[in-house]
Amino acid sequence: MQEHIRQLFSENIQTMIASGESLAEPLENAAFVMVNSLINGGKIICCGEGSTAALANHMSALLLDQFETERPCLPAFALQPHHAGLNYNPQRDSDYLARQIKALGQTDDVLFVISLTTAEPSLIKAVEAALTNDMKIIALTVDNSGELSGLLNQQDVELKVPPHRRARIFECYTFLIHSLCELTDMTLFPQ
Template structure:
């Protein structure tokens, strides 16, 4: 009777184990990119497609307010899904074109296969000379193809959008935690 619940927990755990093995280096690279950008006075923008939008908003919130201790806010903005363009696909891109500057960072999240709004935001970011951190799934066919050599992809080892969404939340918490530890090492002691 409880087998479906146990199966979901098992799948979560298996994805966690695979992620722990595969994602250490890209997570550290992404954290380093965030820290370098923040210490240089740059802005971080974040956006997500569908289920990933909530994780993008959460990242902006914890980067502004702090995760582990009181600290000055980091300049991070979540792009709004209900704001801007007459054409739905350009909602995030217009915000990047209006505010993004060379050296800023776009954190792009996608839990599914395609991400038309996120892809357009990435194209806008590239046109502005911005760097990109992409959190994607093994099912992604849009986002990864837009990354350059200076960008970072954290590809969650799952094709199940529910498992990927769970990991997106964990990863944004992890990125904020790592950024706080690197920028304020005295608070980690």
């Protein structure tokens, strides 16, 4: 069992190293997109599907409250998951995130979308709605160039994690979220 435990750590480290090589510049760009939005009165709207919805909530909570240092609250929120509505029907209502973006999203806002497959219909429709609202998009994705990736344009930032087991991807996404919060704090509130 201890050998398996060491292998788990090794997998995590390998995923992080591979991601660090390819994501330094996109991570910096994503931080600038967030900072510019916040400076211009925008907000960060976070969303995910399934397990990544929890990461979206985590991201918005870190921005609203604080990451590691005391600072003013930053305008951010996570979109409500599909089960929040009484009349939710998965065959009919894959646009539940898009409807929230249409109602709440504005031009200076950023949609922070977290996808494990880049093929989730609700996330694709959310990105389409954000593009219609002239919002910028930061997407955490797996490097497999799915439909969601194809919707992004030059003003948007995609943070592509190398494909590994879902647990390693989730761990890397959490690290990227923490890094973005730290970079945002460091830029807006230098010590």
